[in-house]
Amino acid sequence: MTAALDVIVLGGGHNGLTAAGYLGKAGLKTLVLERRDVLGGAAVTEEFHPGYRNSIASYVVSLLRSEVIRDLQLEQHGYELIPLAGDVEICGEDHLFLNGEEANDRAEIGRYSAVDYDAMLRFEAMLEETGEVIRNQWLREPPSLKAGFFDLLGMIRAGRDLKALPEDLRYRLLQLMTGSAADMVERWFESDMVRSMFASHCVSGNNASFHHPGSAIPFFHHALGEFDGPDGGWGLPRGGMGGITQAMASFAREQGVELRTGAAVQRILVEQGKAVGVRLESGEEIRARAVLSNADPKRTFLNLLAPEDLPEDFRFDISHLRMGHASLRMNLALSGLPELRDYPGAGVLPQHQSSIVIFPSMAAMEQNYHEAKAGKLPSEPRLDLVIPSTLDDSLAPPGHHVMSLLCKYYPFTPKDGHWDELREPVADQIIDYLSRFMPNLKELVVGRQVLTPLDLERVFGLTEGDIFHGRHDLDQIFSLRPHPRAAQYKTPLSGLYLCGSGSHPGGAVSGAPGYNGARRVIRDLR
Ligand SMILES: Cc1cc2nc3c(=O)[nH]c(=O)nc-3n(C[C@H](O)[C@H](O)[C@H](O)COP(=O)(O)OP(=O)(O)OC[C@H]3O[C@@H](n4cnc5c(N)ncnc54)[C@H](O)[C@@H]3O)c2cc1C
Structure with a gap:
C-alpha cells in the first residue's frame, strides 16, 4: 500500500512544530501527532491555577x-518578545542588580572587587x-x-570558522569547550561573589560538577542569544512560551500541515527494515514515507521500536545515554507582588522584571550536585526565577502575579x-527558603503547581525528567549527539529521523534541531 502521507512528525514540541512548518512549506504532506492535549511540548502556556496562566x-x-x-x-503569527530588565543575583547576604548600564553595573560589582567589572x-x-x-x-x-576519519566537508566548514578566529580566541574557545567552569571563573575573576555568580550560570544548563571537563560549555548559552537585550538578552514571549509554539502551529497549519493532539504513538511500524508509519495507543495505524521523531532518543529507540528493529550495539549505546537534569519546576499564583529583601520599594521595580537567581556559595552548589547524585535533596537549592506578570498583564488577574521557579539539584530518584x-513537603521547604529573600511571599501564595523531575517525565514525556x-x-x-550513527538526523533504521533536543545542537528553545531534521528529510524525500 502506498503511503498517503509524506511525513509523520512524532511529537508536537517546538522542534516538531518547527520541522512541520519547514516540511509543509516544502510541499510535503505532513501530519504532527502529539500525545498531550496541547501542542508545544516543554514550551507551553497553561492555566495552572484558576485565573492564573x-x-x-x-x-x-x-x-x-x-x-x-x-x-x-512567527511575528506575523503573534510571537512577540518582551525583554527582561536585567539580572538580580543573590548569594546569601550578598547581592547584585545588573542592568547592562555601565555606571550601575560597575558600582554594583565594585562592592565586591575593583577589577571584576572590567574582567566581566x-x-x-x-x-x-x-x-x-x-x-x-x-x-x-x-x-x-562515518565517512573515513571524519566527514570532510563538515570538518572543513567547522575548521574554517575556527580558523577565522585570532589565535588567542581559538585557544580560549577550546579552553571553554574542554575546560571546567571552576577553572574558568577562577582564572577570570577574583571575588567569590562574581565567581559564584558566573559558575551558577552554568547550573541551569547543566547537571555536572563545576570541575568536570566541559562544564564551562553552558557559558555559551549566555552569549549565543540573538535577542538584543541586556546580558545576552533573555526575554519573555508575550502570553508565555505558548506564544512561540502557537505561532509555530499557526504557520504549520497555513502550510497545510495537520496537527493532532491526544494522539500518543505506541509503536513505530517497521516493515522489511524500514519505518513505514506508526500505531497510536488507540490502535489506529497511519502510514507515511518517513517518521520524524521529536521524542527524546531513549523514548524513540527503546520505547517505540522493538529490539530487533535496531542494531544491537546501537541500542546498547542509546540505553547508556546519560539523562537527568535534576530540576524541579514550580509555578506560583500570587495575590500580590513579592517584596525583595535586598531591593525594597513600592510597586513593580526593574528588579522584579529581571531574571532573579538565588544561589548558595560555589562550594555549596558543588556539594548539592554530589549529594543529588546520591539521591539527597538540597536544603539551600539554587533557584532561578522570573515574575513574568510584572511585564505581561495577560497572565494573572489585575494586581496579582505568577512566578516561575527552576530549582536545582533535585534527583530523579x-x-x-x-x-x-x-512533592508537597519539598515545595513547602523551597517556599520557606525563598521567603528569606522575599519576606512577604508566603502570605501571597494562593496556588502552586509543583513539577518534580518525575512529573516532568510523566507530563512532558521527558525521560528521567531531562529537560x-x-x-x-x-x-x-x-557529532556524538545522540550517537554518531544518528547525529545527522537520519538513524540506523531507514525512514526514521530525529528532530528533537536529543539531536545537535541540543536542548533549549532554539528550533535548531527541528530546522536541521526537516532539511535532512526534505533532501532525502525529494
Ligand atoms: C522545566 C523546564 C524548564 C526549561 N527552561 C528553559 C528555558 O527557560 N529556556 C529555554 O530555552 N529552554 C528551557 N528548557 C528546555 C527546553 O524547553 C527544551 O529543550 C525544549 O523545549 C525541547 O523541545 P523539543 O521540541 O525538542 O522537545 P519537547 O518539548 O520535549 O517535545 C517533544 C514532544 O513529543 C511528545 N511525545 C513524546 N512521546 C510521544 C509519543 N509517543 N507520541 C506522541 N507524542 C509524543 C511530547 O509530549 C512532547 O510534546 C526547559 C525545559 C524544561 C522541561
Missing part, C-alpha cells in the same frame, strides 16, 4: 534562531566572539564520523522516599 515548563527565551523566526513568520566585560566579549563559531554550527548537520510523597533530552556532556554533543 504561566509558561509551566521552559520560561525564558533567547536562543530561538532568527532564521526560524523569519522563515516561519572582557569575559563576555570573549564569549561573544568565540560563540560566533558555535552559533555557525547550530543550523548545520554536525560532521559524520530520591533516596529517602518517593516523589509522590515528597534537554540528554545531558550536554562533552561525549554527548555535536
Whole structure:
C-alpha cells in the first residue's frame, strides 16, 4: 500500500512544530501527532491555577534562531518578545542588580572587587566572539564520523570558522569547550561573589560538577542569544512560551500541515527494515514515507521500536545515554507582588522584571550536585526565577502575579522516599527558603503547581525528567549527539529521523534541531 502521507512528525514540541512548518512549506504532506492535549511540548502556556496562566515548563527565551523566526513568520503569527530588565543575583547576604548600564553595573560589582567589572566585560566579549563559531554550527548537520576519519566537508566548514578566529580566541574557545567552569571563573575573576555568580550560570544548563571537563560549555548559552537585550538578552514571549509554539502551529497549519493532539504513538511500524508509519495507543495505524521523531532518543529507540528493529550495539549505546537534569519546576499564583529583601520599594521595580537567581556559595552548589547524585535533596537549592506578570498583564488577574521557579539539584530518584510523597513537603521547604529573600511571599501564595523531575517525565514525556533530552556532556554533543550513527538526523533504521533536543545542537528553545531534521528529510524525500 502506498503511503498517503509524506511525513509523520512524532511529537508536537517546538522542534516538531518547527520541522512541520519547514516540511509543509516544502510541499510535503505532513501530519504532527502529539500525545498531550496541547501542542508545544516543554514550551507551553497553561492555566495552572484558576485565573492564573504561566509558561509551566521552559520560561525564558533567547536562543530561538532568527532564521526560524523569519522563515516561519512567527511575528506575523503573534510571537512577540518582551525583554527582561536585567539580572538580580543573590548569594546569601550578598547581592547584585545588573542592568547592562555601565555606571550601575560597575558600582554594583565594585562592592565586591575593583577589577571584576572590567574582567566581566572582557569575559563576555570573549564569549561573544568565540560563540560566533558555535552559533555557525547550530543550523548545520554536525560532521559524520562515518565517512573515513571524519566527514570532510563538515570538518572543513567547522575548521574554517575556527580558523577565522585570532589565535588567542581559538585557544580560549577550546579552553571553554574542554575546560571546567571552576577553572574558568577562577582564572577570570577574583571575588567569590562574581565567581559564584558566573559558575551558577552554568547550573541551569547543566547537571555536572563545576570541575568536570566541559562544564564551562553552558557559558555559551549566555552569549549565543540573538535577542538584543541586556546580558545576552533573555526575554519573555508575550502570553508565555505558548506564544512561540502557537505561532509555530499557526504557520504549520497555513502550510497545510495537520496537527493532532491526544494522539500518543505506541509503536513505530517497521516493515522489511524500514519505518513505514506508526500505531497510536488507540490502535489506529497511519502510514507515511518517513517518521520524524521529536521524542527524546531513549523514548524513540527503546520505547517505540522493538529490539530487533535496531542494531544491537546501537541500542546498547542509546540505553547508556546519560539523562537527568535534576530540576524541579514550580509555578506560583500570587495575590500580590513579592517584596525583595535586598531591593525594597513600592510597586513593580526593574528588579522584579529581571531574571532573579538565588544561589548558595560555589562550594555549596558543588556539594548539592554530589549529594543529588546520591539521591539527597538540597536544603539551600539554587533557584532561578522570573515574575513574568510584572511585564505581561495577560497572565494573572489585575494586581496579582505568577512566578516561575527552576530549582536545582533535585534527583530523579530520591533516596529517602518517593516523589509522590515528597512533592508537597519539598515545595513547602523551597517556599520557606525563598521567603528569606522575599519576606512577604508566603502570605501571597494562593496556588502552586509543583513539577518534580518525575512529573516532568510523566507530563512532558521527558525521560528521567531531562529537560534537554540528554545531558550536554562533552561525549554527548555535536557529532556524538545522540550517537554518531544518528547525529545527522537520519538513524540506523531507514525512514526514521530525529528532530528533537536529543539531536545537535541540543536542548533549549532554539528550533535548531527541528530546522536541521526537516532539511535532512526534505533532501532525502525529494
Ligand atoms: C522545566 C523546564 C524548564 C526549561 N527552561 C528553559 C528555558 O527557560 N529556556 C529555554 O530555552 N529552554 C528551557 N528548557 C528546555 C527546553 O524547553 C527544551 O529543550 C525544549 O523545549 C525541547 O523541545 P523539543 O521540541 O525538542 O522537545 P519537547 O518539548 O520535549 O517535545 C517533544 C514532544 O513529543 C511528545 N511525545 C513524546 N512521546 C510521544 C509519543 N509517543 N507520541 C506522541 N507524542 C509524543 C511530547 O509530549 C512532547 O510534546 C526547559 C525545559 C524544561 C522541561
